[in-house]
Amino acid sequence: MEPVWTTIEEARRWASLFLTKHDREPRVADLLLEHVLGLSFAQLLAAEREEFPEEHRAKFVEDLYAHAETGVPVQHLIGQAHFYGREFLVHPHVLIPRPETEELVVGVLDFLKEKGMTNPVVADVGTGSGIIAITLACEHPSSRIVATDLSDKALAAAAENARLYEAEIDFYQGNFLEPLQGKHLDCIVSNPPYIARSEAAIMDDTVLNFDPELALFAEEEGLAAYREMVEQIKTFQLFPRLIAFEIGHLQGEAVKQILSRQLPEYRVAIKKDINQKDRMIFAVKDS
Template sequence: MRLKNIRTFFNKELEGLYPQTEIDTFFFFLIEEYLGFQRIDLTMKPGFEITKEKKELFHEAIIRLKNEEPIQYILGYTEFYGLPFKVNTNTLIPRPETEELVEWILSEADKDSNVTILDIGTGTGCIPITLAEYLPEATVSAIDVSEEALKIANKNATLNNVSVDFIKKDILKTDELKEYDIIVSNPPYVRNLEKIEIKNNVLENEPHLALFVEDDNPLIFYNKIADLAKKSLTKKGLLFFEINQYLGKETVDMLKEKGFKNIELRKDLFGNDRMIKASL
């Protein structure tokens, strides 16, 4: 089968399931991964013969896409803040909103000092690894309750040639932390009542442990982390959160009640309340 034919077949099989622009993007990702081709090669090499082995890879990808599996899991990797990250079903797929949180932290941190940073609920390790990459003098640590997620995070640190101290720990059962200049967390914050807003490709594939909290206690992780931060942040230390867009006011009020100052709530690129910075 030729390249132009596999593309026609790919489009036909996914037509109606995804917007055409998304189908095109999927195909571009797959030809790069499976063939080492760029988009221009679709025009320059339409008659390129696809081997039986490669054809089977495309067919398998189509089946998985029909089942609404994220393209990142099919490829086994994604990009975050310009860096490559391995992903699997034990980790959330890093989001653009989290890149904005990282950008905020980088703008506040002193790039030339040995700042100490802790990321809580690290998943793929995208936050601490990116911070370690762009703050080379920093000492960066990260916590997660999932051993499988930490395996991926460690692989990602090696992949990006940075040093991060990954620690297996249940933050809800933690009584104290070491001293840090910056504590950041993107913890589970989606309430069960909000599941109806979640697309199937997320709901049916990404780890619920890293996504959902009970409706009657949606700030459980924020409360715990804020309490720990009060005891472990340095004098000029900063706390950063990625938050539930519907609970911005509640999260700010909680931090005020605990004595945090200079609380700033920011919107993401979609105009949703998404991140908070606070200090003591």
């Protein structure tokens, strides 16, 4: 049955209840409303008693039904995702940014500030949509940022986002650190694929069915990407002052062991996210 409402407030209430009944996050209703009406959340609240624009009704209902029925992420429906105070273009060929990754970026920025590194060379390995590289470029503009990805479609998205924020980044296509052989790197940061394929059965459909498999899954119970990157760091003799990885919340000790065994000159620490789950690894080389 076609939903009936008159005001924005009524549309918002109906959509939230509809999503809840379909076991979806009701906050999606607000995100879709903000996008289709061109309003911020504060503006949306202020306009609740206004009449809902009839020309936007069909699109709003269509997208809401699509999310409820298929799990298609709201970020794909609106074509953008929020990260570190900015909006980034996203599509099905790149991983949708997660809030936890912001904490990885904060850790890198804190390190650069603490060490007084004014013009470091920072590599974002497996850049995807470019959120880490672009955020670092914007927040620490004296840095030189390089970024790699195996996917040409991901690199195209990252380059488009870089143009959007006028971020100067050198992009390279290739497997992790292979394109950066022979280059001097002060920091390496990466949010690689780290989900074990055995976990697919318990994953949310909004992730499993829509995020690119290349950005999600890794062999060896999710540890293959870390092993390969650490081996490349050693083989290519890159040895940056900082290696910063995002990890799965059960992978802390395993990734720490990979780094400690292959790169014994590094001090390796596991850091927790805001939810007190192991989420980051920082490996520091003092000399």
